[in-house]
Amino acid sequence: ELKVEQNPLFLSMQEGKNYTIYCNYSTTSDRLYWYRQDPGKSLESLFVLLSNGAVKQEGRLMASLDTKARLSTLHITAAVHDLSATYFCAVDKNYGQNFVFGPGTRLSVLP
Amino acid sequence: KAGVTQTPRYLIKTRGQQVTLSCSPISGHRSVSWYQQTPGQGLQFLFEYFSETQRNKGNFPGRFSGRQFSNSRSEMNVSTLELGDSALYLCASSLRVLLLNEQFFGPGTRLTVL
Numbered sequence: 331e332l333k334v335e336q337n338p339l340f341l342s343m344q345e346g347k348n349y350t351i352y353c354n355y356s357t358t359s360d361r362l363y364w365y366r367q368d369p370g371k372s373l374e375s376l377f378v379l380l381s382n383g384a385v386k387q388e389g390r391l392m393a394s395l396d397t398k399a400r401l402s403t404l405h406i407t408a409a410v411h412d413l414s415a416t417y418f419c420a421v422d423k424n425y426g427q428n429f430v431f432g433p434g435t436r437l438s439v440l441p
Numbered sequence: 442k443a444g445v446t447q448t449p450r451y452l453i454k455t456r457g458q459q460v461t462l463s464c465s466p467i468s469g470h471r472s473v474s475w476y477q478q479t480p481g482q483g484l485q486f487l488f489e490y491f492s493e494t495q496r497n498k499g500n501f502p503g504r505f506s507g508r509q510f511s512n513s514r515s516e517m518n519v520s521t522l523e524l525g526d527s528a529l530y531l532c533a534s535s536l537r538v539l540l541l542n543e544q545f546f547g548p549g550t551r552l553t554v555l
Contacts (some may be wrong), residue, residue, distance in 0.1 A: 371548070372531060372549050375543055418484065420544075428474060428497045428499070429542075429544060431476075431484040434483060434484075
């Protein structure tokens with residue numbers, strides 16, 4: 331059974347600081363997705379990582395994938411308050427038949 | 442391009458009733474997946490439909506069922522509602538191409554069971 335873990339589950343950081351969220355998964359997969367969810371809202375797609383070594387960047391967020399280590403990271407650079415949200419990673423199971431989501435990391439960026 | 446739409450956005454039901462939720466995918470997307478989100482269990486996969494066929498199913502009781510129509514619109518039904526069914530139900534659509542299964546989520550239907 332595919333399991334997806336994230337750490338930390340809660341993250342409180344000050345504006346301007348850097349931090350990394352980790353996503354580990356238990357079985358082989360080379361498709362990993364990051365989503366953002368604001369309180370009371372739906373999920374917004376952030377990054378799609380489709381191969382080992384893939385790196386994607388958008389603004390202050392950068393995601394990478396190491397399929398051999400079964401690890402993806404979401405790095406936050408110089409955090410700003412607008413990045414406060416819950417971030418989920420999700421791994422493809424059976425090549426697209428369904429996703430398995432991690433528990434989410436609730437990020438709070440304090441001014 | 443219009444996004445994924447879900448109706449209704451909010452529902453209040455009582456135990457024992459049944460409910461039907463609707464989802465319209467992005468135009469051209471033939472895959473529709475349903476998820477249940479609760480504070481305790483997180484995001485859990487319910488089922489996926491592709492070309493009117495259920496392709497995969499999560500670990501939910503038979504009270505949860507769904508279907509997909511020829512225009513790719515999907516409905517989800519929950520019968521004999523229980524208090525624990527209170528949740529945000531999210532629908533996602535995808536092109537479901539082998540190398541890319543990026544899922545785009547609708548706004549969700551918040552179901553409250555009293």
